[in-house]
Amino acid sequence: MTLPKIDNLDIRKVSEDILLIHQIKTPFLFSCCDGLLILPKKGRNRYSIALDLNIEPKYIKSLNDIYGPVSNYVCTHAHVDHTCHVYSWEQNGAIIHAPNPEANFLLDLHNFYRGFGFDEAMDYISVEKFGELNGFHECKKVNPFKPGDFLKFEDFNIKTISLPGHSKAHIGLLLPTEEVFHISCLGFDKPKPNVDGFGPWYGFRQASIQQYLEDINLAESIFLNDVKYLTSSHSYIVENPDTHPFEYMRAKIEKNQQKVDKALKTSDYLKKSEDDAVNQLLKMDVFFPKRKLKDFLFEIYTLWESWIIRKHIQRSELFNK
Numbered sequence: 001m002t003l004p005k006i007d008n009l010d011i012r013k014v015s016e017d018i019l020l021i022h023q024i025k026t027p028f029l030f031s032c033c034d035g036l037l038i039l040p041k042k043g044r045n046r047y048s049i050a051l052d053l054n055i056e057p058k059y060i061k062s063l064n065d066i067y068g069p070v071s072n073y074v075c076t077h078a079h080v081d082h083t084c085h086v087y088s089w090e091q092n093g094a095i096i097h098a099p100n101p102e103a104n105f106l107l108d109l110h111n112f113y114r115g116f117g118f119d120e121a122m123d124y125i126s127v128e129k130f131g132e133l134n135g136f137h138e139c140k141k142v143n144p145f146k147p148g149d150f151l152k153f154e155d156f157n158i159k160t161i162s163l164p165g166h167s168k169a170h171i172g173l174l175l176p177t178e179e180v181f182h183i184s185c186l187g188f189d190k191p192k193p194n195v196d197g198f199g200p201w202y203g204f205r206q207a208s209i210q211q212y213l214e215d216i217n218l219a220e221s222i223f224l225n226d227v228k229y230l231t232s233s234h235s236y237i238v239e240n241p242d243t244h245p246f247e248y249m250r251a252k253i254e255k256n257q258q259k260v261d262k263a264l265k266t267s268d269y270l271k272k273s274e275d276d277a278v279n280q281l282l283k284m285d286v287f288f289p290k291r292k293l294k295d296f297l298f299e300i301y302t303l304w305e306s307w308i309i310r311k312h313i314q315r316s317e318l319f320n321k
């Protein structure tokens with residue numbers, strides 16, 4: 001099979017009938033994620049199936065023209081980089097599936113606003129602007145499922161794997177027959193082997209570092225024992241038995257801990273309350289250069305960073321002494 005050339009899309013074969021697709025230039029940092037396109041295969045599926053492939057509508061249309069109709073689309077969790085263009089798959093005729101408790105975030109941005117706790121820190125208008133910046137539009141109908149459920153489209157089977165450290169609904173997609181495990185947004189986000197990323201993301205109240213470490217162990221054992229290929233939302237294809245993704249993610253979490261510990265040591269924050277320490281560290285821009293940001297982006301990055309810092313302070317041996 002020859003792969004089509006579509007400007008600004010990087011299309012790679014995972015196997016003969018499974019493609020990993022990446023939009024190269026994106027309108028904003030949180031407007032796209034890589035995903036899989038499952039092509040038709042005799043005895044398995046007559047129609048293509050898209051898995052967490054959130055790219056701009058014009059590219060969805062191009063793919064649909066070549067490989068459509070796409071019968072079903074599976075979203076892995078409701079962060080905006082996984083939801084903003086899903087409406088376009090729906091407009092092109094796909095049935096949309098998403099995991100609870102975040103499935104209804106695709107139907108109304110207010111649900112996203114409250115569900116991820118943005119309402120604790122800012123007005124809705126800030127999240128509305130963020131949605132606009134990334135091209136978010138609502139879906140009309142979403143079929144919810146439980147993380148851990150099996151999904152079956154014709155004779156194509158997916159086992160969803162709950163990986164809730166990143167967000168409550170967050171799932172990996174295990175394709176047992178095809179020997180592919182898509183770990184979605186777990187935190188292996190290196191565009192190339194020699195290019196670094198941010199790593200695991202836990203900038204919300206509901207995210208958990210402890211759970212994250214357990215999710216990484218689970219994902220590693222599934223990859224090493226059950227499949228040949230590992231794919232993710234922001235990275236290249238990894239072949240068994242390469243354990244680099246898991247070492248990378250654990251090291252990133254550890255490095256974040258060191259950043260927070262180092263900042264805690266630089267003054268008398270240790271003697272302060274947890275809230276005071278979080279606020280002091282926020283001013284130091286430990287993770288994000290927020291000083292350069294304006295308005296709603298400043299508010300949003302501050303909320304994310306406050307949770308990342310707080311979770312590390314709670315784990316810090318320095319702070320708990």
Ligand SMILES: [Zn+2]
Nearest residue numbers: 077079166185
């Ligand atoms: Zn995410």
